[in-house]
Amino acid sequence: MRWFRLKHVLLLVLDTATPAITAGLAEVSVDGEHLLAERVTINARAHGELLAAQIQDLFASTGKSVTGLSAIAAGVGPGPYTGLRAGLVTAATFSLALDIPTYGVGTLDALGAATSGDVLVATDARRREVYWGLYRDGSPRTPAGVEKPADLAPLLVAEGIAAGVGEGAQRYADVLGVSVSDPLYPPALQLARLAADRVRRQAPSEQLTPLYLRKPDAVEPSTRKPVLT
Amino acid sequence: MPEEPLVLGIETSCDETGVGIVRGHTLLADALASSVDEHARFGGVVPEVASRAHLEAMVPTIRRALSDAGVTLHDVDAIAVTAGPGLAGALLVGVAGAKGLALAAEKPIYGVNHLAAHVAVDTLEHGPITEPAIALLVSGGHSSLLRVDDLTKGVEPMGATIDDAAGEAFDKVARLLGMPFPGGPVIDRAAREGVATIGFPRGLTATRDFAEHRFNFSFSGLKTAVARWVESREAAGEPLPINDVAASFQEAVCDVLTMKALDACRYTGINTLIIGGGVAANSRLRAMAEERAAKHGITVRVPRPKLCTDNGAMVAALGSHLVAAGAPPSRMDFPADSALGVGTIAV
Ligand SMILES: Nc1ncnc2c1ncn2[C@@H]1O[C@H](COP(=O)(O)OP(=O)(O)OP(=O)(O)O)[C@@H](O)[C@H]1O
Numbered sequence: 001m002r003w004f005r006l007k008h009v010l011l012l013v014l015d016t017a018t019p020a021i022t023a024g025l026a027e028v029s030v031d032g033e034h035l036l037a038e039r040v041t042i043n044a045r046a047h048g049e050l051l052a053a054q055i056q057d058l059f060a061s062t063g064k065s066v067t068g069l070s071a072i073a074a075g076v077g078p079g080p081y082t083g084l085r086a087g088l089v090t091a092a093t094f095s096l097a098l099d100i101p102t103y104g105v106g107t108l109d110a111l112g113a114a115t116s117g118d119v120l121v122a123t124d125a126r127r128r129e130v131y132w133g134l135y136r137d138g139s140p141r142t143p144a145g146v147e148k149p150a151d152l153a154p155l156l157v158a159e160g161i162a163a164g165v166g167e168g169a170q171r172y173a174d175v176l177g178v179s180v181s182d183p184l185y186p187p188a189l190q191l192a193r194l195a196a197d198r199v200r201r202q203a204p205s206e207q208l209t210p211l212y213l214r215k216p217d218a219v220e221p222s223t224r225k226p227v228l229t
Numbered sequence: 230m231p232e233e234p235l236v237l238g239i240e241t242s243c244d245e246t247g248v249g250i251v252r253g254h255t256l257l258a259d260a261l262a263s264s265v266d267e268h269a270r271f272g273g274v275v276p277e278v279a280s281r282a283h284l285e286a287m288v289p290t291i292r293r294a295l296s297d298a299g300v301t302l303h304d305v306d307a308i309a310v311t312a313g314p315g316l317a318g319a320l321l322v323g324v325a326g327a328k329g330l331a332l333a334a335e336k337p338i339y340g341v342n343h344l345a346a347h348v349a350v351d352t353l354e355h356g357p358i359t360e361p362a363i364a365l366l367v368s369g370g371h372s373s374l375l376r377v378d379d380l381t382k383g384v385e386p387m388g389a390t391i392d393d394a395a396g397e398a399f400d401k402v403a404r405l406l407g408m409p410f411p412g413g414p415v416i417d418r419a420a421r422e423g424v425a426t427i428g429f430p431r432g433l434t435a436t437r438d439f440a441e442h443r444f445n446f447s448f449s450g451l452k453t454a455v456a457r458w459v460e461s462r463e464a465a466g467e468p469l470p471i472n473d474v475a476a477s478f479q480e481a482v483c484d485v486l487t488m489k490a491l492d493a494c495r496y497t498g499i500n501t502l503i504i505g506g507g508v509a510a511n512s513r514l515r516a517m518a519e520e521r522a523a524k525h526g527i528t529v530r531v532p533r534p535k536l537c538t539d540n541g542a543m544v545a546a547l548g549s550h551l552v553a554a555g556a557p558p559s560r561m562d563f564p565a566d567s568a569l570g571v572g573t574i575a576v
Contacts, residue, residue, distance in 0.1 A: 046564075048321040052328035053562035066333050081277065082318045085284045089322050090329035092288045097302050097333035210284065216277035 008034075009070035011199055012058075012094065013191040016051060016087030017079025017107040018123050018167065019044035023054040024188025025062055028199045037062050038188040047086035055090070071100055073195035075107040075186055077211035078131040078144050079123065088208045101205030103195040108133045108144050110186035110194060111166050118161050120178055122152075122168030130168035131213065134161065146213045149175040234306040234552035237294065237330075238545025239287075241323030242315025242343045243370070244268055244279045246286040248294040249542030250305075251549050256353045257298035259535070259542040262286035269410050273400070276316045283322035291330070294541065302334045307558065309548025312340030312576045313569030314370070320565035328561060337558035339548045340576040342569055343539075344371060347505035349380060349550050350543035354532040359501045362530075363387075365490040367514075368506030368539075369396035369411070372486075374444045374493050375571060377503070380547075381554040383572045387493055388444025391433070395482055395508045398448035402455050402478050406471055416475045417511050423472025425480035429454050434485060444493055451481055483514045487521050494527050503530045505543075510534035551575055 008029035015022040024038035039054035059066055074091035077084045095102040112121040112135035122130040125146050132152060134141045149172035156162075156176060164170075164178035166185075173180050183190075197203075233253025240247035244265055250258040264282035268274045295301065310327035313320055324340065331338035348364045364375040364384065372390040393401070396413055403412025408419070432447030455478050462469055486508075494502055502522060508514065509531050522529045536542060556575060563576045 048325045049562050049564040051325065052332055053560075056332055056561050066335065081280065082321055085280060085318075085322050086325040089284055089287055089326040092284075093291070093326045093329035094333040096288050096291060097330050210281075212281075216275060216281065 009199060010064060010068050011071050011073060011192055011195065012055070012069055013073045013188050013195070014051065014087045014091055015075030015107055015110065015186045015191055016047045016083045017075045017077040018185050020185035021047050021050050021054060022186060022188055022191070023051060023058055024192065025058050025064060026189070026192035028192065028196050030200065033189065033192045033196045035189045035192060036064070040185070040188070042185070044083065047083040051086055051090055066098065069098055069100055071103060071195070071199050073103045073105050073191055074208055075110060075191060076104040076208055077107050078125070078146065078213045079107055080126050081210070081212055084210050088210055091208055095205065101203070102208055103198045103203070104206050104208050105191050105194040106140070106144065107186050108166070109140060110190040111183055112140065113138050113190040113193065115165055117163065118159065120156060120161050120164040120169055120176065122164060122166045122172070122176070124168045124171055130172060132168065134159065144211060144213065153177060231306060232553060234549045235300065235304055236307050236309055236545045236548040236552060237302070237305050238309040238541045238543070238548050239323045239327045240311045240343070240346070240539055240541045240544045241283045241319050242311045242313070243319060243539055244274045244282070245539040246283050246290050247539060247541030247544070248290045249540060249545040250294050250298040250300060251353060251542060251545040253549060253553070254352045254356055256542055257300065258294040259540055260290045260294035260297060261540055262290050265411065272404055272410050274316070276318055279316060280318040280322055283319055287322065287326045302330070305334070305336055307337045307339060307548055307552050309339040309341050309544050311343045311346065311544050312559070312563060313343065313566035315343055315567060317565060317567040320567060324565040332561070338561070339551055339556070340559040340563045341544060341547045341551070342571065342574050344373070344571050345380060345384060345574045346543040346547040348375070348377060348384070348503055349547035350505060350536045351503050351530045351532045352550065353536060353542060353546050355530050358503070361497070361499050362501040362503050363490060363493045363497065363499050364503045364505060365486060366506045367395040367486060367504070367508035369400065370394055371506060372446045372448070373571070374490060376497060376499070381551055381556055381574060383574055386571055388442070388446070388489070390446040390448060391442070392447050392449035393452060395446070395448060395486065396506070398452050398482060399508065401452050405456055405459060406474060413507060413511065416479055417513070419472045419475035420479045420513060423470065423474070423476035425476040426473050427458065427477035429477055429481040431481055431485045434488065444489055446485060446489065448482065451478070479511070479513050483511065483517045486514060487518045490518070491521055491525060491527060495525065500527045501530065502527055505532070505537060507538040509537040547574070
């Protein structure tokens with residue numbers, strides 16, 4: 001990386017673990033992170049179509065060149081599988097083509113990063129469930145989980161948690177008993193901040209492992225299936 | 230663009246992660262990672278398992294292809310990727326990965342049709358396609374007869390299966406005989422040890438089917454006939470001549486496929502027949518097509534078995550064909566289309 005010659009380096013951030021298709025370009029310097037531009041589209045079914053187009057647009061609008069990139073940070077979820085994979089495979093092939101490192105960032109961590117006090121962070125896990133985590137002053141207190149809102153509610157009562165962020169919290173606010181505020185989706189600047197230390201340290205590239213938190217749906221046939229039905 | 234474009238092709242429409250590299254009609258690399266073993270115990274491809282495996286295999290498979298071909302991404306003229314048809318979630322991994330590669334390496338991208346790629350792959354074996362040609366495409370998901378006038382523009386469907394695909398019939402009959410998935414290769418092997426003594430039905434070949442279904446296929450009745458035969462044997466407590474059943478079933482499939490393909494050639498007056506797709510790997514189909522075509526002065530083109538089943542080289546071959554013909558690249562926001570029709574060669 002050209003760290004010693006430049007005052008700041010260029011970081012591409014991506015997150016596709018929620019219905020938001022998020023791409024941002026940030027400058028990381030010794031003493032901070034600055035978001036140059038971001039593109040966000042809310043569309044749970046268009047991650048594969050729009051992510052690359054948004055990235056292309058980021059470079060065109062900022063006048064930056066892809067070859068000027070020093071690192072990529074990508075939200076590793078948890079999130080619905082198909083969309084999540086679009087972001088991770090994009091980050092991985094970008095990294096391969098440019099020979100630059102990738103860093104994984106927790107999607108819930110980015111959502112919770114700017115909160116204060118005790119907060120529930122929840123995103124929509126589909127099938128009437130949420131991906132969730134508890135945060136205190138912006139830091140995670142629990143590992144990310146997946147749960148039905150009604151099964152999560154008693155814990156929130158016991159912990160005295162009445163505030164939530166994320167569109168999962170918003171969607172099930174009544175059942176969860178939380179009042180919801182922004183952000184609903186992981187902000188590009190927070191994604192950049194969570195990776196910034198690794199960018200500065202020039203930490204080794206990481207394998208981006210998606211947090212699915214569920215096994216694939218597949219039933220093993222118990223016996224030979226009759227063909228005559 | 231060079232006359233012999235260097236193209237990297239990515240295929241993820243089903244359970245194979247394929248990355249191929251070709252220069253014009255020359256195959257330089259054909260790297261493949263398969264999740265087939267993970268699906269075997271389920272008796273069929275589990276889409277989510279396939280998609281997860283594609284994500285893991287994507288970068289290592291691209292690296293392997295580049296190193297096998299002895300080229301760098303910088304050398305490549307274009308990236309091609311299967312845009313459809315196939316499993317939606319699986320396709321999307323390839324499409325998003327290819328877009329990332331194209332954007333970062335600043336190369337044009339071509340989202341291409343998987344079925345047309347099954348036809349184009351033969352250029353790697355036998356050189357430029359002679360057009361017009363009839364293509365018989367037979368795989369686990371498709372069984373079609375196509376008329377190919379210009380592979381850069383589109384192909385015209387003449388007929389297709391009205392129920393099961395030929396490969397699907399192989400897989401289902403294998404399961405019925407207690408053989409592992411995928412069934413095609415095991416039945417092929419078992420059939421070599423057996424004799425086609427049982428007269429199983431040939432779907433849609435009766436005179437009454439001629440008007441409406443001359444170029445269509447049906448394999449579900451055949452599968453049921455095999456099931457009935459096996460179950461009646463078992464009910465009678467008699468041993469099952471598995472190899473003979475396999476040979477008889479395979480004979481019925483190959484008979485119908487070659488009969489209708491050659492009929493399409495005669496009907497159109499076209500004397501080149503290209504066979505592609507996983508079932509084109511079948512040894513009996515290859516032999517029977519050669520033998521029958523020769524009698525009618527028709528040239529059969531079938532690529533080697535490894536190029537018949539899903540792979541990345543076929544996508545690269547079609548990409549290279551399109552680039553050489555000056556076709557415009559795809560836009561960065563093209564979608565993966567699980568139901569992409571054969572009329573669309575590139576999106
Ligand atoms: N030697 C063979 N004989 C008969 N069938 C075979 C043979 N080898 C493979 N097959 C069949 O081919 C099918 C696999 O074909 P292919 O690799 O083209 O993949 P597919 O997933 O069916 O792809 P497509 O998207 O092209 O339909 C399987 O059904 C398999 O049983």
